[in-house]
Amino acid sequence: MRLSSVRQLGVDRIAGPIVVLRRVAGMGLDEEVLVVGPGETRHGRVLELSGDLAVVQVYEGTFGLEVGSTGIEPTGEPFRLGVSDAMLGRVFDGRGRPVDDGPAIVADRVLDVGGAPMNPAARDHPVNFIETGVSAIDLLASLVRGQKLPIFTGPGLPASTLAARIAIGARLPGDERFVTIFAAMGVTRREADEFRDAFSSSASVERIAVFLNLADDPVIERLLVPRCALTLGEHLAFGLGLDVLVVLTDVLAYGEALRELSTAREEIPGRRGYPGYLYTDLATLFERAGRLRGRPGSLTVLPVVSMPDDDITHPVPDLTGYITEGQIVLSRDLHGRGIDPPIDVLPCLSRVMNAGIGAGRTRAEHRLVADQLYASYARGCELRRLVTVIGEAALSPVEQRLLAFADEFETRFVGQGRARRTLDETFEAAWAVLRRLPRSELRRLPDDVLDRAYPEPR
Amino acid sequence: MSEPRAATEAPVPGRVVRAAGAIVRAAGLAPSVGEVVLVGERRLFGEVIRLEEGVATVQVYEETAGLCVGDPVVATGRPLVAWLGPGLLGTVLDGLERPLRRLAETEGPHLAAGGAGDDDRAAGDRPVGIDAHRRWTFTPLRRPGDRVGPGDVLGEVQEGPIRHRVLAQADLGPAVVLELREAEATVESAVGLLECADGRLQPVRLASPWPVRRPRPVARRLPVERPLVTGLRVLDMLFPVAEGGAAVVPGGFGTGKTVVEQSLARWSDVDVVVYVGCGERGNEVAELLATFPSLADPRTGGALLDRTVLIANTSNMPVAAREASVQLGMTVAEYFRDQGLRVALLADSTSRWAEALREIGGRLEELPGEEGYPAYLASRLAAFYERAGRAVALGAPERTGSVTLVAAVSPPGGDFSEPVTQASLGLGGALWALDTELAHARHFPAIGWTQSYSLYLDALEPWYAANVDPAWPRLRTAAMETLARERKVLDVVALVGADAIPESDKVVLAVARLVREAFLRQHAYDPVDAARPPAVQVALLRAVLAADAGLRAALDAGATLEAALASPVLAELARANAWSGEDVLARLADLERRVADLGAAGGTGAEARAVAAAGAETPGATGPGMAEVAGTAAAGAGPVEAAPEGSA
Numbered sequence A: 001m002r003l004s005s006v007r008q009l010g011v012d013r014i015a016g017p018i019v020v021l022r023r024v025a026g027m028g029l030d031e032e033v034l035v036v037g038p039g040e041t042r043h044g045r046v047l048e049l050s051g052d053l054a055v056v057q058v059y060e061g062t063f064g065l066e067v068g069s070t071g072i073e074p075t076g077e078p079f080r081l082g083v084s085d086a087m088l089g090r091v092f093d094g095r096g097r098p099v100d101d102g103p104a105i106v107a108d109r110v111l112d113v114g115g116a117p118m119n120p121a122a123r124d125h126p127v128n129f130i131e132t133g134v135s136a137i138d139l140l141a142s143l144v145r146g147q148k149l150p151i152f153t154g155p156g157l158p159a160s161t162l163a164a165r166i167a168i169g170a171r172l173p174g175d176e177r178f179v180t181i182f183a184a185m186g187v188t189r190r191e192a193d194e195f196r197d198a199f200s201s202s203a204s205v206e207r208i209a210v211f212l213n214l215a216d217d218p219v220i221e222r223l224l225v226p227r228c229a230l231t232l233g234e235h236l237a238f239g240l241g242l243d244v245l246v247v248l249t250d251v252l253a254y255g256e257a258l259r260e261l262s263t264a265r266e267e268i269p270g271r272r273g274y275p276g277y278l279y280t281d282l283a284t285l286f287e288r289a290g291r292l293r294g295r296p297g298s299l300t301v302l303p304v305v306s307m308p309d310d311d312i313t314h315p316v317p318d319l320t321g322y323i324t325e326g327q328i329v330l331s332r333d334l335h336g337r338g339i340d341p342p343i344d345v346l347p348c349l350s351r352v353m354n355a356g357i358g359a360g361r362t363r364a365e366h367r368l369v370a371d372q373l374y375a376s377y378a379r380g381c382e383l384r385r386l387v388t389v390i391g392e393a394a395l396s397p398v399e400q401r402l403l404a405f406a407d408e409f410e411t412r413f414v415g416q417g418r419a420r421r422t423l424d425e426t427f428e429a430a431w432a433v434l435r436r437l438p439r440s441e442l443r444r445l446p447d448d449v450l451d452r453a454y455p456e457p458r
Numbered sequence B: 001m002s003e004p005r006a007a008t009e010a011p012v013p014g015r016v017v018r019a020a021g022a023i024v025r026a027a028g029l030a031p032s033v034g035e036v037v038l039v040g041e042r043r044l045f046g047e048v049i050r051l052e053e054g055v056a057t058v059q060v061y062e063e064t065a066g067l068c069v070g071d072p073v074v075a076t077g078r079p080l081v082a083w084l085g086p087g088l089l090g091t092v093l094d095g096l097e098r099p100l101r102r103l104a105e106t107e108g109p110h111l112a113a114g115g116a117g118d119d120d121r122a123a124g125d126r127p128v129g130i131d132a133h134r135r136w137t138f139t140p141l142r143r144p145g146d147r148v149g150p151g152d153v154l155g156e157v158q159e160g161p162i163r164h165r166v167l168a169q170a171d172l173g174p175a176v177v178l179e180l181r182e183a184e185a186t187v188e189s190a191v192g193l194l195e196c197a198d199g200r201l202q203p204v205r206l207a208s209p210w211p212v213r214r215p216r217p218v219a220r221r222l223p224v225e226r227p228l229v230t231g232l233r234v235l236d237m238l239f240p241v242a243e244g245g246a247a248v249v250p251g252g253f254g255t256g257k258t259v260v261e262q263s264l265a266r267w268s269d270v271d272v273v274v275y276v277g278c279g280e281r282g283n284e285v286a287e288l289l290a291t292f293p294s295l296a297d298p299r300t301g302g303a304l305l306d307r308t309v310l311i312a313n314t315s316n317m318p319v320a321a322r323e324a325s326v327q328l329g330m331t332v333a334e335y336f337r338d339q340g341l342r343v344a345l346l347a348d349s350t351s352r353w354a355e356a357l358r359e360i361g362g363r364l365e366e367l368p369g370e371e372g373y374p375a376y377l378a379s380r381l382a383a384f385y386e387r388a389g390r391a392v393a394l395g396a397p398e399r400t401g402s403v404t405l406v407a408a409v410s411p412p413g414g415d416f417s418e419p420v421t422q423a424s425l426g427l428g429g430a431l432w433a434l435d436t437e438l439a440h441a442r443h444f445p446a447i448g449w450t451q452s453y454s455l456y457l458d459a460l461e462p463w464y465a466a467n468v469d470p471a472w473p474r475l476r477t478a479a480m481e482t483l484a485r486e487r488k489v490l491d492v493v494a495l496v497g498a499d500a501i502p503e504s505d506k507v508v509l510a511v512a513r514l515v516r517e518a519f520l521r522q523h524a525y526d527p528v529d530a531a532r533p534p535a536v537q538v539a540l541l542r543a544v545l546a547a548d549a550g551l552r553a554a555l556d557a558g559a560t561l562e563a564a565l566a567s568p569v570l571a572e573l574a575r576a577n578a579w580s581g582e583d584v585l586a587r588l589a590d591l592e593r594r595v596a597d598l599g600a601a602g603g604t605g606a607e608a609r610a611v612a613a614a615g616a617e618t619p620g621a622t623g624p625g626m627a628e629v630a631g632t633a634a635a636g637a638g639p640v641e642a643a644p645e646g647s648a
Ligand SMILES: Nc1ncnc2c1ncn2[C@@H]1O[C@H](COP(=O)(O)OP(=O)(O)OP(=O)(O)O)[C@@H](O)[C@H]1O
Pocket: A321, A322, A323, A350, A351, A352, B251, B252, B253, B254, B255, B256, B257, B258, B259, B260, B410, B444, B445, B446, B522, B523, B524, B525, B623, B624, B625
């Protein structure tokens, strides 16, 4: 470490979260620096070096800094985080400093939070089914160890609650459990508390580490939060061999922080004012999920992404969809009808599901049952729309049963309430609603499967 | 950390004067544009992209964190090159041609900047992507005293199913073979010696470098004449791409671009596949690596990986190298073309490369064009697409090869009016437009029939006539017309209701549904249906289209449409895509006859109705997306169904 007390005075310009200062000799790109103002030290990162100047983003913001009295001190290193499994059960601020009453963390390792890209040839292809305990996910959009699967949500929908349930409920075969890292970016204290409370009430609180950057915390610090969380996650997963789930919420707030920074740098904007590198920036976060060949442990990432105006084509959800491996989508309509969790099954997809399910992993008929549920539910939804035009009386008896099936599917199967369901219970719940349809309607299911789960009445 | 080079090789290193992200400016250097430079203490790999008033602008292909003003920048005197030769097949390379599998073994699971300290590699002096230790059996095909010219075959080396011809360099003048011997040689050792006209001696090696940005020269370009047979019905029958042509595959997220590219990598009828994962997911590369060694090449029976070169610059790897990765992929593809082979270059996704251009352009403070993309976006894309083609290679004996480009495009918000999609459309000869609605309806492949097109139809007609079915143009037109008429009829239905349309329109709806569900749909992971030979495709198309005549005849014979649709023959048709075996063509021909004969057979009755209610489902198929939404699944005769739109 190149400890230095060199301080260079002289600010050229302050603009939003950016200061342009006289650089110190030897100061490197991406280096963490101290920005020393009157009576206060803040933290920054060098974005650009040019001749005598350095462009620095200040995590705490520049409010109150003055041109005359502000100086810069190098640290000689990128921003690094000391990590240790003792961080589980603890709460940290957005820069990784403990904010609970616990003791200081003694780091096992000190790591650059930027991480290094995983060599794709060193990856192990995700294949292990994770039982989350949420039926709609486990059966229809299965989560797989090392996957990155976002939850697309809207204002007022209970995405954090769902994320917490997944995190607490997640099990591998043999009842192996996960540890969770929760990274709050710009969420309210209420949401963050809700998330943590869910862990305390399930006595899992020693299995979670929380990094908090709340709605009223410095905006630019949001860029650091997920990197701290993922760095700890990588250490636990690939260093210590644990199965780790990282919940990042809310990615929209993260994207907005990036936009603010980009605007201050006067960069040429891409769509809707977001920088052209939003995709790459998000990818450097989400791609940290995965598994490594020949090593135990896994890093599974669940980003929570708000869609402004429920618009899935907004750049942040859109680019997230381009990076992640499927999506879980919450529905305002289902939520309004009291269905908990309000998962809209039709747009949901898990792209790596196929490798994780089937004989030897879940059940041989998993895919067929999923396809049957999907097809029948989709058809029921279509009939619902039709009924608003032609009236229910115009439907055939089978169609009326499909309509009823769609309701039951939502209330009984998706709307499981608070209870965690094992995979067996999920399959039972699926059959309970499928039996509402005539056996002859279940055309995707072969006779041998039907004979076991839906015997012909004799 | 590597020692700085000896002073004699780089007398005056330049100095970094400015650095931001992947862009560095250096003073005190007199390189040329396109020259590779080594930046900073870690000797990061960079390329000069602009020169002005003593300052060189460099795009750096590796992570620049830690770089300081004043750090050294060393010129190498070489452009960015690809090393081409035996050993390429089955490898996974990054955009700079570093062997990722070998790096995973030697350097650990993460990629570090700084080129693993390999100075020779950085200078481009030695091959690194191809194994320098492996020995190959070189068989000379020319003798001492022979006169040779550029591109002439000097000898050959067998690598798995592929024969590499060792060629006289393309920039070589007339020369005489002094020596050429049979040898067990590494790619670096000399197996012979040529004497050039000016008396210069040139050793013959199995591998040679080529600048990735310079198209490899050919003797002459050839017009296209046959399709790239993909095994996908919607492509081979409706929107074929010619061998040596280019197809553009735009689609919103999750619409199936990668599945199409990977299906082509598995099934397309080519000698060599070059797959470029540009700015996409690491797990997709891992999946190819996990499955390709055990999948059989449908043509040779060998492992699929043995005909494949994977180039991976995933989304979290340095941005500037995305451009290097597509250019490297093209150069490797051209190398195999020059061997006289048929090559598919599958690029997923070219949008990520365009975004890298935008990001770098932004840092250069260039005046942006549309949506922040640099003004030269279109010309860069054009230069890339132009490198695809069919050609007679340089040199003797005569060899004909081809590079077929299939370029995925990822339009933001799935909106095709954006600059990258628009620029690509003008360059590709086939458009496979992936449709979000179809994907949501789990109609896969979600290639929309309204927007997609192929400009190769006329050029390919003779090939189809000779090799598949002389009636192909007519059958294709009939399928397209049916789908177009379905849209029109549905527009009417939306206005007046389903009951008000004439029976003949209901027939259109029924046949169109068969075309969509029994013919166009094809599940990528179905063991039987994933890829079918063109002869089977056309036989199925014939059977499906025969339903039009069959249903009309049944109506004329007095049957109700409902009764005719309930015929078991149609239920059989709905499943015929899963038929396989020796006699499949005969069975399909028989089915076609029976479908056309619906009027005579006219099976009705409750039981038959139940069978027909199965619609066009494909029971037993596995994998995602076999589910379908209502409307496409509406049972029986109810024409009250909303067909998913063929396009947005
Ligand atoms: N031909 C197909 N057969 C079956 N399923 C398919 C097919 N095409 C796509 N799918 C389904 O759609 C999912 C998404 O496809 P894919 O990964 O190819 O999308 P994409 O267009 O490449 O998306 P992105 O731009 O985000 O990379 C697949 O995981 C699979 O479930």
